[in-house]
Amino acid sequence: MKLLKAKQLEVHPPLDLETYMFLAQVKGMEGKDTVELLSYWSKWAPSLKVYRLGEKKGYVLAYLGQEVDMEVDEIWDKSPAMGFKLEALAQTMIMGVMRYLLPELSSTKCAPVPKPNKILKRSLGKIGLEFSAAGALNYKYSTITFFPYRGGCELCYLKPSCPKAMFPKMDDIFKTNNPG
Template sequence: MKILDAKEVDIKIPFDLEIFMGLAQVRGLEGRETAEMIEYWNRWRPDLKIFTLGRKRGYILVYMGRDVEDELEALWDQSPSKGFKLQALVQTMIIGVLRELLPEIKENQCAPVPKPGTVLTKSLRKIGLELYEDGAMNYKYSTLTFYPYRDGCEICYLKSSCPKINLPEMAGLFKAGE
């Protein structure tokens, strides 16, 4: 059975305050909050793992390590508002990597999820990750998409359940202004 080559990638990504503020649903941050977010960014950045799978055409995998997952879980228990902001910080890191490696994501706003086939599943298992039949992985903060970028929503395995695509069809369920 074929196994895709896995290569760890190390790239520097800057803290994108605009993406963070959108994900954290805040309009602004006080200086001390910004400093705290940058502190977490710098401390957690080494736990952000980035892999390419395959050679010329394959996949990009980005995930946050277990230590950060565990720390973030404890922070949620102590302060849900802080946990929410720090979760947005981890999501900002992942989006930053994707935007750096796949500039098309800025325009398309989507990182299509590949179908969990046998070769992909075994290749991920070899580096300690599980890809489940529903497209989820065994790391809470993780993303797997095509590398180089391919086709957007049209080929996404999660297309049938994506709120971005399907929400307009559910418009009658929501009242105006809510």
């Protein structure tokens, strides 16, 4: 039974306010809001787990523990606005890990999700993770992608259901038939 070697990595990305503001859909932030976000960032940092699976070619994954899932859910129930902000913060942390490990990922590129094959599922199971046939890990704030970087959307298992892929082709929308 083949398994991919799992190695836990220590990755602690800095808070990328630009990514956060994009995900939280805010144009600017006050100092007190930034301080509050930084307090959650520091609080959640120990819950961040990052693994590399495989040797030369394989996968990298990052996730925040169940305690973060529960905390965001509780806050969401009390204040949907704050819950939304904290969900964006959790997503920013996961994206920060991916961009740190895969510099090829920019704000315009996604980390493609691999197909949940038997070897990958068994290897993840050894470290306590489940990878569903739908392409999701069993943690709300998590992702898995190819390592080293191998390409974008064309490799993604989730491509048929991706919101980005659902947008109509915009290449010709602003072109006119006027030659001049």
